[in-house]
Structures are given as C-alpha cells and as structure tokens.
Amino acid sequence: MYYLIAVIIIALDQWTKQLVLKHMERGESIPLIADVFHLTSHRNMGAAFGILQNQRWLFIIITLAVVVGIIYSLIRIGKKQPRVSLALSLVLGGAVGNFIDRATTGQVVDFLDFTLINFPIFNVADMAITIGVVVLLLDVLLEGRKNGR
Numbered sequence: 466m467y468y469l470i471a472v473i474i475i476a477l478d479q480w481t482k483q484l485v486l487k488h489m490e491r492g493e494s495i496p497l498i499a500d501v502f503h504l505t506s507h508r509n510m511g512a513a514f515g516i517l518q519n520q521r522w523l524f525i526i527i528t529l530a531v532v533v534g535i536i537y538s539l540i541r542i543g544k545k546q547p548r549v550s551l552a553l554s555l556v557l558g559g560a561v562g563n564f565i566d567r568a569t570t571g572q573v574v575d576f577l578d579f580t581l582i583n584f585p586i587f588n589v590a591d592m593a594i595t596i597g598v599v600v601l602l603l604d605v606l607l608e609g610r611k612n613g614r
Contacts, residue, residue: 468539468554470555470558478559478588481588481589485504491507500581502581504577506574507578508572508574508575510572524567531556532560532564538553548600551597552598555600556598559589560590562590563591575587575588577589577592
C-alpha cells in the first residue's frame with residue numbers, strides 16, 4: 466500500500482507539472498484567489514527556497530541515496546509502524562517526482578504560489594515531502610512522549 470501511495474504522488478505531481486508546461490508560459494500567473502493564491506509557472510534549478518542553484522548532480526546523487534534509504538526502511542518496518550511508513554511513502558513520492566524533473570530537464574517545475582504570505586512557489590512533490598516530514602516529526606514527538614522522553 467505504501468508504494469502505491471508513492472506512485473499516486475508521483476503520477477499526480479507529474480500530471481500537474483505537465484498541465485503547467487502545456488498550458489502556461491513561464492512566468493505566467495493565474496490568480497485563483499486574488500492576492501492570496503495563484504498558479505504561477507516557475508522553474509527552480511535549486512532546492513527548497515531556491516538554495517543551491519545549478520547543483521543538478523548533487524541533487525540527483527542525494528535523491529538516489531534518500532530513495533534507497535526510504536525503500537530499505539519501508540521494507541524493514543513495513544506495517545509495524547504505519548504512521549512512519551505513510552510519512553516515508555509521501556517523502557518517497559515527492560522525492561521521485563522532483564527527481565524526474567531534475568534528471569530529465571535539470572530544473573523542477575513549480576506552480577503553487579501563495580502570494581498572501583510571499584511563500585516560495587512549490588509543487589505537489591514539495592507538498593508531499595513537507596507533509597511526510599511533518600508526520601515523521603510528529604511521530605517522533607508522540608513516541609517520545611509515550612515513552613516518557
């Protein structure tokens with residue numbers, strides 16, 4: 466089931482990116498909620514918040530290592546820790562979604578733009594990674610509290 470979640474994230478991420486590439490010009494912004502949320506066609510050659518621009522091979526190597534580590538962890542923990550497995554499947558799907566962009570074009574397609582708070586433009590893969598990491602952190606906190614730490 467966890468691999469299916471990752472595959473769904475990858476498919477949704479790549480589908481939405483293809484829609485942006487097909488129907489929007491780079492830099493074009495379509496307000497969905499004026500001054501709050503826009504679809505903005507953007508390309509990122511770096512990581513989160515645009516850091517480490519033009520480090521394509523570094524990201525490819527790191528992503529491959531992360532993917533191998535996640536798959537190993539999913540095999541090892543499986544259904545024993547469903548919250549952790551769910552979180553890892555989200556991170557896996559997001560990592561592979563952005564990996565596909567970097568490997569094929571050297572840049573990641575971003576398009577979700579919260580203009581209200583001037584947040585960096587992101588995509589479905591970024592959302593999955595963020596949610597997965599938050600779930601992992603919550604699991605660590607909940608397990609620590611449960612074990613009296």
